[in-house]
Amino acid sequence: MSLTLSPIGIIHTPFRTLAECPSNGRKPQPVPVCQVTLKPEFLPGLDGLAGFSHLILLYWLDREKPKPAGWKVTPRFDNQPRGVFATRTPNRPNPIGLSVVALDRILPDGRLEVRYLDCVDGTPLLDLKPYLPSTDSEADASMGWLTPHRTARPA
Amino acid sequence: MSLTLSPIGIIHTPFRTLAECPSNGRKPQPVPVCQVTLKPEFLPGLDGLAGFSHLILLYWLDREKPKPAGWKVTPRFDNQPRGVFATRTPNRPNPIGLSVVALDRILPDGRLEVRYLDCVDGTPLLDLKPYLPSTDSEADASMGWLTPHRTARPA
Numbered sequence A, B: 001m002s003l004t005l006s007p008i009g010i011i012h013t014p015f016r017t018l019a020e021c022p023s024n025g026r027k028p029q030p031v032p033v034c035q036v037t038l039k040p041e042f043l044p045g046l047d048g049l050a051g052f053s054h055l056i057l058l059y060w061l062d063r064e065k066p067k068p069a070g071w072k073v074t075p076r077f078d079n080q081p082r083g084v085f086a087t088r089t090p091n092r093p094n095p096i097g098l099s100v101v102a103l104d105r106i107l108p109d110g111r112l113e114v115r116y117l118d119c120v121d122g123t124p125l126l127d128l129k130p131y132l133p134s135t136d137s138e139a140d141a142s143m144g145w146l147t148p149h150r151t152a153r154p155a
Helices: A040-046 A143-148 B040-046 B144-149
Strands: A002-005 A009-012 A033-038 A054-060 A096-106 A110-117 A123-130 B004-005 B008-013 B032-037 B055-060 B096-106 B112-115 B123-130
Touching: A033 A040, A033 A123, A054 A110, A054 B096, A096 B055, A096 B123, A123 B096, B032 B123, B032 B144, B055 B112
Parallel strands: none
Antiparallel strands: A002 B004, A009 A033, A009 A123, A033 A110, A054 A096, A054 A123, A096 A110, B008 B032, B008 B123, B032 B112, B055 B096, B055 B123, B096 B112
16 A cells, blocks of 8 residues: 655755754754745645644655664664664654644744754655644653653753 | 655554544543554564653544545534644644554564554554653643643543
């Protein structure tokens, strides 16, 4: 079965190459403001977005390397191969990236200003969902092998 | 630009039709245990998943209706049209569903037992990511127009 997607817009970040991308979007200090631009035909789909402080963005990781052998990768901050589904590596069977972002501003032309993206400038946007803490937040979730690599959050 | 995905597995839930699906996976009481089955070639990608209490599942909403006119929908618990990107409606430009689920058990054959899915039985799985509270949890996020419809969480 082959399934087809079309980008709904484009993501602009200050990261021009994969090498410049942080391992996650909360690491750079200060965290840069990024922009999300929808194709004009999708702008009516933003109606009602005011009042949501956070969004989930899905995007197409279009600059990726060949798929990892045996579906294992060795993360850059680790020294042991891990299954791709136990990591957030972009080198996945289906290269869909996901970030929870803060929605700072909806500009009059519909562009969105957001924080916490880690993808490269020009990444195609696939979907944008409102973040719902009632179903999306698990503050006490345990992180397995990633526990010692946990990104600190400002208090 | 047209982008292509292939399912990596299949999701089994007790919901046989769209009409049986709850509006979110935490609503049914008791919450049913669902199963995720990967295609055999992807099983090595699960290595290292033990110790994560929660996952993010992405799946293909393959039973959907025609795309909504003007990218607005009227949710079943509301009386006003909202932009699709201000809702979690399955009727989206790219029909990718997302659920944060509790990972209860990894069975010896690699099947995963999870809770909090709301999709129909047989939904194709696209991706499985470990849930990282350090980047994915925003417990205090505001929910805009959805605030009065917030799903209660057990204490």
